[in-house]
Amino acid sequence: MESQLWHCSDCGDEREFVQPTCSDGHAESGAECPEWICAECGTAVLVGGAHVVVLPQVRRAA
Ligand SMILES: [Zn+2]
Numbered sequence: 001m002e003s004q005l006w007h008c009s010d011c012g013d014e015r016e017f018v019q020p021t022c023s024d025g026h027a028e029s030g031a032e033c034p035e036w037i038c039a040e041c042g043t044a045v046l047v048g049g050a051h052v053v054v055l056p057q058v059r060r061a062a
């Protein structure tokens with residue numbers, strides 16, 4: 001299985017990340033699945049040019 005070493009914010013250290021079985025059809029459509037999970041704690045990250053992770057933390061000024 002392919003794996004990458006990245007810093008895991010949950011583990012607070014460098015960890016091995018692996019790709020879980022894609023259930024979103026990325027592989028079927030020929031694209032690379034952007035989903036990776038920490039092999040240690042299971043934290044998921046999205047990687048890839050077309051995919052941008054946006055956290056819904058927009059605060060509207062009153
Ligand atoms: Zn981790």
Ligand SMILES: [Zn+2]
Pocket residue numbers: 022023024025026027032033034035
């Ligand atoms: Zn996928």
